[in-house]
Amino acid sequence: MIHEWREYTIAPGKSADLHKRFEEVTEPLFKKHGIKALGYWNVVVGENPKLVYLCEFEDLSHRERAWASFFSDPEWIAGRAASEKNGPLTLKVVNSILSPTKYSAIQ
Incomplete structure (x- = not known):
């Protein structure tokens, strides 16, 4: 397994x-495209306002296929456009691909 922190x-x-x-929009489409979000969080202390979440994938190939199908889905394209009719919702997106250590509780 690999994880992606966004x-x-x-x-x-x-x-x-x-x-x-x-x-x-996003969470139902994640399920449709095989993107398993393990959790979502608001940053309470630190740089904010920020939304962070953690996704789980079988491997990098699974991640690439899932994101490609998600981003090309007409429901996503329409949902994103509708939600941003008054301007973008985010200023910056950062993601990291994580590989667990042998002693990690999450593998």
Whole structure:
């Protein structure tokens, strides 16, 4: 297994819109395309407003296929466009691919 940590710096005044998009559009499409999100968090202390989440994939090939099918899905393209009709919801997206150590509780 590999994991992907994603951090979204939220545009000013767009937090509710981003969370609505994740709940109503993104998360259902993640399930459709085999992207397993293990959890979502708001940053409470530190740089914020920020939404972070952790995804799990079988391997890098699975990750590449899943993201490619997600990003090309017409539902995603339409949902993203509708949610950003008044401007982008994020200022910056950072992601990291993680490989567990042998002593990690999550493998």
